[in-house]
Amino acid sequence: xxxxxxxxxxxxxxxxxxxxxxxxxxxxxxxxxxxxxxxxxxxxxxxxxxxxxxxxxxxxxxxxxxxxxxxxxxxxxxxxxxxxxxxxxxxxxxxxxxxxxxxxxxxxxxxxxxxxxxxxxxxxxxxxxxxxxxxxxxxxxxxxxxxxxxxxxxxxxxxxxxxxxxxxxxxxxxxxxxxxxxxxxxxxxxxxxxxxxxxxxxxxxxxxxxxxxxxxxxxxxxxxxxxxxxxxxxxxxxxxxxxxxxxxxxxxxxxxxxxxxxxxxxxxxxxxxxxx
Amino acid sequence: xxxxxxxxxxxxxxxxxxxxxxxxxxxxxxxxxxxxxxxxxxxxxxxxxxxxxxxxxxxxxxxxxxxxxxxxxxxxxxxxxxxxxxxxxxxxxxxxxxxxxxxxxxxxxxxxxxxxxxxxxxxx
Ligand code: HEM
Ligand code: SF4
Ligand code: SF4
Ligand code: FES
Numbered sequence: 001x002x003x004x005x006x007x008x009x010x011x012x013x014x015x016x017x018x019x020x021x022x023x024x025x026x027x028x029x030x031x032x033x034x035x036x037x038x039x040x041x042x043x044x045x046x047x048x049x050x051x052x053x054x055x056x057x058x059x060x061x062x063x064x065x066x067x068x069x070x071x072x073x074x075x076x077x078x079x080x081x082x083x084x085x086x087x088x089x090x091x092x093x094x095x096x097x098x099x100x101x102x103x104x105x106x107x108x109x110x111x112x113x114x115x116x117x118x119x120x121x122x123x124x125x126x127x128x129x130x131x132x133x134x135x136x137x138x139x140x141x142x143x144x145x146x147x148x149x150x151x152x153x154x155x156x157x158x159x160x161x162x163x164x165x166x167x168x169x170x171x172x173x174x175x176x177x178x179x180x181x182x183x184x185x186x187x188x189x190x191x192x193x194x195x196x197x198x199x200x201x202x203x204x205x206x207x208x209x210x211x212x213x214x215x216x217x218x219x220x221x222x223x224x225x226x227x228x229x230x231x232x233x234x235x236x237x238x239x240x241x242x243x244x245x246x247x248x249x250x251x252x253x254x255x256x257x258x259x260x261x262x263x264x265x266x267x268x269x270x271x272x273x274x275x276x
Numbered sequence: 277x278x279x280x281x282x283x284x285x286x287x288x289x290x291x292x293x294x295x296x297x298x299x300x301x302x303x304x305x306x307x308x309x310x311x312x313x314x315x316x317x318x319x320x321x322x323x324x325x326x327x328x329x330x331x332x333x334x335x336x337x338x339x340x341x342x343x344x345x346x347x348x349x350x351x352x353x354x355x356x357x358x359x360x361x362x363x364x365x366x367x368x369x370x371x372x373x374x375x376x377x378x379x380x381x382x383x384x385x386x387x388x389x390x391x392x393x394x395x396x397x398x399x400x
Binding site for chain 2: 168171172173174175203204205206210236240242243244
């Protein structure tokens with residue numbers, strides 16, 4: 001089978017580091033046989049299985065869903081599992097851990113700064129009718145347009161690629177970063193949510209969107225098309241309007257009554273019972 | 277003050293600069309095209325035109341407002357850049373105070389200069 005422009009043998013150039021054992025990270029090279037359809041993650045497995053079993057990285061779903069395998073591939077942040085080696089087009093593939101995070105080992109970054117910032121911004125629906133939320137009796141109504149306002153931002157898998165690409169995250173540990181900010185905006189624009197004031201308590205300070213200069217690197221590398229840079233600019237607009245007393249609070253989505261007196265069309269199966 | 281407020285003012289100051297600096301460019305540098313605010317005719321920097329602008333209260337206020345907006349906008353922007361270099365919290369506090377003092381000092385000095393200019397022009 002043809003390998004496209006790639007030779008039979010390619011080289012994985014990997015940054016290795018074991019804190020406590022190594023003084024500083026070192027680059028090591030591993031030649032492996034290229035196979036058509038090979039992803040960067042497949043290549044790492046090949047290195048681990050055939051050359052060095054001590055190589056460490058984080059991955060789970062191998063299909064761009066779990067957000068575990070973010071890494072710097074040829075210098076650009078991306079998911080190992082959804083990056084084809086053929087797409088890179090280089091016979092030497094360099095792999096390093098995501099920038100702007102401490103390293104646990106080899107290609108495993110410590111993502112705690114991301115999750116701490118994310119948690120601090122209450123990334124969940126906040127509203128007063130907690131009883132209805134805990135034991136829902138009805139559904140909250142939301143129109144298709146209302147859902148579209150946040151849908152794109154809800155595709156985030158917390159892979160941290162954007163944080164590794166963000167020039168502000170590179171120098172400023174106080175800045176919450178694109179993941180947490182985009183998620184805060186995702187909930188702030190959800191018509192079922194009433195938590196704007198709660199999140200504003202955090203966002204109004206230094207950790208908020210104020211140090212984002214719209215370089216857009218986060219959106220360029222995002223493997224899920226989330227466009228966190230857009231979310232952050234929309235968030236700034238909302239917070240500026242709020243500071244000027246011009247923010248219009250959209251009406252909060254209310255639980256809708258089950259329609260009465262309507263015949264169910266024949267042949268439509270019942271929804272399965274709730275499992276949780 | 278919290279960054280939400282400060283950044284909103286930063287943006288508002290940018291809009292003020294855009295307008296007032298635009299006006300300044302139109303008067304001083306596009307005069308051949310527009311020919312406005314130069315009552316004595318000729319060149320915008322002719323002495324008679326300089327004095328005429330100096331006598332006008334609107335111009336004096338314009339200069340003071342532009343000075344305030346540019347100082348706040350520029351110094352808050354500089355503070356943002358410096359804070360991104362992650363100085364220790366006490367250094368952040370000290371930096372803020374230095375920038376406030378520099379800003380207020382320059383504003384007082386500039387306002388005094390604009391006001392004296394207005395007085396001198398008025399008796400010319
Ligand atoms: C046409 C008038 C101006 C407008 C509309 C304007 C607008 C802006 C905006 C929106 C920002 C925020 C950018 C960001 O956060 O990424 C900014 C930043 C900044 N501006 Fe202006 N500005 C103007 C003139 C000026 C002038 C005359 C100065 C110098 C005194 C200045 C100095 C700065 C500095 C130092 C920053 C911080 C840089 C940064 O945060 O990236 N600006 N300006
Ligand atoms: S915004 Fe995109 S790059 Fe950032 S964590 Fe979410 S999915 Fe990953
Ligand atoms: S747009 Fe903002 S969050 Fe995204 S990379 Fe640039 S500074 Fe970072
Ligand atoms: S392994 Fe799950 S996103 Fe790559």
